Amino acid sequence: MKAAYRQTILFLSGGGIAAAVFLAGFAAVCALVKPGLALYVPVAAAWWDWAVRLCLAAAAAAYGFTWVCVLAGTPSNKRLRQLLFVCLRVLFSLVRCIGKLLYAESAISRAYIQVLNHLVLRRPLCLPPRQVLLLAPHCLQWDQCPHKITRNVQNCRRCGRCPIGEMTALSERLGISFAVVPGGTLARQVVAACRPKAVVAVACERDLISGMQDVAPLPTVGLLNKRPNGPCFNTDVDIRALTEILSAMIGEDA
Numbered sequence: 001m002k003a004a005y006r007q008t009i010l011f012l013s014g015g016g017i018a019a020a021v022f023l024a025g026f027a028a029v030c031a032l033v034k035p036g037l038a039l040y041v042p043v044a045a046a047w048w049d050w051a052v053r054l055c056l057a058a059a060a061a062a063y064g065f066t067w068v069c070v071l072a073g074t075p076s077n078k079r080l081r082q083l084l085f086v087c088l089r090v091l092f093s094l095v096r097c098i099g100k101l102l103y104a105e106s107a108i109s110r111a112y113i114q115v116l117n118h119l120v121l122r123r124p125l126c127l128p129p130r131q132v133l134l135l136a137p138h139c140l141q142w143d144q145c146p147h148k149i150t151r152n153v154q155n156c157r158r159c160g161r162c163p164i165g166e167m168t169a170l171s172e173r174l175g176i177s178f179a180v181v182p183g184g185t186l187a188r189q190v191v192a193a194c195r196p197k198a199v200v201a202v203a204c205e206r207d208l209i210s211g212m213q214d215v216a217p218l219p220t221v222g223l224l225n226k227r228p229n230g231p232c233f234n235t236d237v238d239i240r241a242l243t244e245i246l247s248a249m250i251g252e253d254a
Contacts, residue, residue, distance in 0.1 A: 008070055014108075015091030016063060018098050023059055026054065062087045068077045074119050081092045081217035088115065089213060094204030109205040113222045116212050120219045125198055129175035133196035134212075134246065137203050138182040140164055140225065151178050161235050170239065174246055184210055191215055199251055202237050221245050 030052045038045035066087045075081055093250060099108035109234045138150055142162040147155045149164060158165030164180065171178035177194055181187040184207055191199060198219040199210055208222035226236040 005118060007111050008118045011108075011111045012067060012070060012091070012094070012113050015095050018092065018094035019063060023056060027056065041066065060136070062090075062184060066091070070115075070119070073123060078217060079227060082165055084119075085216040088112075092196050092209075093251040101187065106205060107210060109186055110224065113212070113224070115209055117221050117236045119169050120198070121245070121248055123218060124251050125249050127197050127249055130177060130245065131197040132176045133191065133194050133199050134167070134171055134176050134242075134250045135187050135190065135203075136164070136167060136178070136180045136237070137207065137225065138180055139233075139235045139236070139240055140165075140167075140237060141180065141200070142236055150182050150186070152179050162234070166239050167237070167242070170243060170246070174250060176246055176250070184214075187216055191218075200242070200245055200249065202242070204231060221249070 006224045017211070024193065034045060035049050037048055038207060042211075061085075066084060069075060074084065087189075092108075097107050099105040110212060123224060140162055141149060141164050142159075145159075145162065147157060149155050153164070153168055156164050156168050158168065170176075177196065179190045179194075181190060187201070188211070196218075199215060200219075200221045201208060202223045202225050203211065204227070208224065212220045212222055223237065223242055226238070228236060229236075
């Protein structure tokens with residue numbers, strides 16, 4: 001938890017620096033536009049400085065609001081939670097632009113996932129198990145397995161060649177809903193059909209970020225899969241870490 005908190009602070013600090021650079025550029029462009037505006041549209045020029053100041057003040061307020069939510073806790077009001085996730089998404093977009101220049105996009109994506117996880121796990125949810133949905137990607141299944149589990153995970157024979165069997169047993173032991181999905185579209189359909197109070201998803205950085213942003217402000221925790229054979233092929237997952245996350249969701253000891 002302390003590591004996740006430190007990563008959250010670093011992410012927000014980096015986001016603040018990226019936002020400051022962007023806003024400085026915005027202010028410079030506005031300063032260059034103002035003389036021409038004063039020449040051709042004098043009425044608009046009179047309000048130009050106030051409009052720029054208002055934009056800068058709104059950006060500063062949004063950034064401060066994000067810090068307050070991280071330090072004090074996610075707001076209970078749904079609209080405020082939505083605003084928080086919008087602010088985080090904007091910060092992530094700004095930081096990712098810098099990350100592309102520094103060839104650190106993957107590290108920034110992982111940090112962003114940790115930030116979203118931290119906001120959910122900082123306080124125990126203690127939800128009824130059936131209100132928690134565990135989603136796993138199809139690439140966790142052994143590639144030569146003849147059994148189709150995307151429609152019914154109970155078709156898994158638990159042979160031990162992939163982690164699906166352990167995940168199925170874990171979900172049954174904890175009483176949690178479990179589904180294996182081949183892609184993000186079906187994952188969103190499963191969430192809409194099950195209507196859970198919280199989601200735990202296993203996937204790669206890109207799919208996790210896309211899914212977590214799509215279902216926000218629904219509490220969602222993302223766990224990165226392991227890719228010993230490359231992306232989307234016979235991937236793996238840390239069962240112990242998954243057990244701890246699910247136990248925290250339902251308020252039980254791992």
